[in-house]
Amino acid sequence: MGAExxxxxxxxxxxxxxxxxxxxxxxxxxCADGGTRCAAEAGFPVDFYVGDSDSGGAPPPGAERxxxxxxxxxxxxxxxxELARDRGFRRMAFTGCTGGRxxxxxxxxxxxETACRQGIDAVILDERNEIRCFCGGxxxxxxxxxxxxxxxxxxxxxxGVTIRGARYPLxxxxxxxxxxxxxxxxxxxxxxxVTVARGTAWLIRADRIP
Numbered sequence: 001m002g003a004e005x006x007x008x009x010x011x012x013x014x015x016x017x018x019x020x021x022x023x024x025x026x027x028x029x030x031c032a033d034g035g036t037r038c039a040a041e042a043g044f045p046v047d048f049y050v051g052d053s054d055s056g057g058a059p060p061p062g063a064e065r066x067x068x069x070x071x072x073x074x075x076x077x078x079x080x081x082e083l084a085r086d087r088g089f090r091r092m093a094f095t096g097c098t099g100g101r102x103x104x105x106x107x108x109x110x111x112x113e114t115a116c117r118q119g120i121d122a123v124i125l126d127e128r129n130e131i132r133c134f135c136g137g138x139x140x141x142x143x144x145x146x147x148x149x150x151x152x153x154x155x156x157x158x159x160g161v162t163i164r165g166a167r168y169p170l171x172x173x174x175x176x177x178x179x180x181x182x183x184x185x186x187x188x189x190x191x192x193x194v195t196v197a198r199g200t201a202w203l204i205r206a207d208r209i210p
Contacts, residue, residue: 003028006084007044009035010077010097010108014127017042019208023093030084032076036060038096050080075104078111085120092122098129113154113200130205138195139203141166143187146205151175151182151194153201160197165190175201 007020007027011034020042029044033051036058049059052068059065066083068076077097084092092115097108108124112133115122124131130146133154141149151161156177163170167186175182185192194203 004089005091005093006030006087006089008032008077008080008084008092008094008097009038009042009044010094011035011038012096012098012100013038013041014096016127019125019127020044020093020095027093028084028087028089030080031063032080032097035076035080035096042095048080048083050083051076075107077104077108081111081115081122085115085118090120092120094122094124095126098124098126098131109202112202116200128206128208130208132203134194134196134201134203136196136198136200138193141187141192141194141203141205143190143192145209147207147209148184148186148205149192149194150184150204150206151196151201152204153177153179153199155199155201158196158199158201160195162195163192165192172197175199 003026005023005027007023008030010032028047029039030048031039031046033053036046039046046060046063049063049065052070068079098105112122116133116135153175158175161170161173161175165188167188
């Protein structure tokens with residue numbers, strides 16, 4: 001197949017799908033159950049189907065399939081993630097998996113942490129947001145494409161938080177879970193850098209610019 005990225009569709013529709021254009025023709029497409037409808041709306045052929053058909057999905061002709069029982073110990077999206085991981089994909093993009101039922105939404109956000117700790121470069125994409133799990137170190141936030149970026153602690157506290165090249169810089173700070181200190185920042189004319197010496201967080205780019 002030659003693709004380096006696994007594009008994994010959940011079953012929640014987006015108002016538009018143009019944000020996936022950079023992945024067209026460059027990703028292997030996995031669908032978690034009803035994600036087949038989202039893939040069809042977005043115009044992506046399905047390579048792998050994973051699920052139990054309880055959210056209206058069905059294996060498309062020609063797609064490899066992993067059929068699951070309705071009663072199981074993981075969601076269809078996690079099963080699709082594990083299949084992609086076991087097939088050797090180290091980069092993944094999840095879509096069609098935000099909003100809707102909040103239990104599933106939160107579980108999908110936590111799946112990013114699982115991926116991060118397993119060495120997978122994973123991101124959740126929708127028409128407004130790009131969400132990653134950041135397990136510490138230094139990361140570059142590109143300028144453009146989104147209006148805001150935010151760092152949301154997952155651990156009780158983040159230590160050594162430094163943000164440079166942003167409208168609201170920060171130097172060697174402690175950011176505690178539940179604090180909004182690092183919400184709604186903006187790049188300042190070029191890429192910003194975010195450093196976390198210790199701790200895990202979600203790094204969210206929000207308010208996508210069309």
